[in-house]
Amino acid sequence: MARKPAKSSSRATAETMAAKQREISVSEFFAKNRHLLGFDNPRKALLTTVKEAVDNSLDACEEAGILPDITVVIEDLQPNRAASVKSSKYRVTIVDNGPGIVRKQIEHIFGRLLYGSKFHRLKMSRGQQGIGISAAGMYGLLTTGRPMVIHTRTSPKAKAHHIELAMNTKTNRAEVTLDNETDDFPPAAFRDLTPGTRELTASGEFLPASIYATGTSVTIELEGQYRRGKGSVDEFLELTAIANPHARIVFVA
Template sequence: LPELVISIKHIAESKFVLTVQDNGPGIIKQQIPNIFARLLYGSKFHSLKMSRGQQGIGISAAGMYGLLTTGEPVQIISRTSPKKNAHHYHVQIDTTKNKPEVVLDEQCDFELSTGTSVTITLEGRYQKGRKSVDEYIAQTAMANPHAAILYYAPDGNSYEYPRQTEELPIPPKEVKPHPYGVELGLLYKMARDSSAKQLSALRQIWYQYLHDGRGTKGGGRESYAGCQSR
């Protein structure tokens, strides 16, 4: 079950060091630079099932903001097996080419048998109340009762959110593409892999939100599931 440790240290007037550590499966060495220093590198692009980030923007954008405001790269330590050493990276994004630049690549010890630690130095303003980091972490704990979260705030206080359940949520299932947003190449692949002889049959087999009674025909056009073929 997930355990997270979040630390925000106030090191200067408007400069903070943010560290997030988890006990997840870790990240393989080859993927680390792209995950943390390349935009649009989410895990949902080649398979419509999310295992990491959804759009591939969040962590890379955070690291880019840290680089632009402090000049410091993102620091990552990740370990995939207790039998292996952890990989220690310092990476930064090349904003002109959207490619990762590796500043440091070495092996190191890590306190967890598997997991990942990410550190970003950035400028910002710490505030309490609504729309604060404190509130966001509290809401994250509420939305993920299977996770244990320990949070060290920059004001010196610490907040512990114990795990409320020992059951994991149901894993996400891969969803089939909606016809309104399917790419042409994926449509070709779907047609090759299907035994359907007509496009209407292919739709029934593959497309989500499409079932008997939803489609209507008229005037040479076919509209279905909130979409209209052209």
């Protein structure tokens, strides 16, 4: 009986392998390996987000020769969740009285990984790689679908820019969804969060206009876990205040 011819092999060839190869953007890589950036669990993700934003604020103020005044606000967006649910959705906002950010740089600073001004300097600074705050915004987008919200003003006489943007991980570029100018800086909504913030605002101690004539606020909604104690946001801010006695840090949670 005649033997049937063997079926053609389905093994890959150099040509078929070459056809499948493609470049991976740095943001696409980190989106799939976010643990490398400090976002491997909800509690650490919340801490990393606050740390990156506060470090940026301190660096910006010190470079501009401004005594840092930084306000950190953490809002729980799911306060009535079941006790068995450990993580929650949070809105994290950091406001500083730094020099502000010029309009054309906002998308690059907050919407691109590995973009910054410090990497090539031979000078110590808290942030260097140009990854942190844009990675926090990327994590927030991946876990909540919400864009970053930025308010920034570079002069007391100028209007503030109100920008909302989301990172495109395939192109490592920001996609702006809102671009307005406003007189509302720092955003008035922060002053009315709690009875405590309203009381401090009335006494001129919370986000005073005289101190926040210029500056930047960054808001990120993300999945996180807020707990006090060792390795918490509270401990980080306490240690940061001790290490930077020239800075005033206000924490609302």
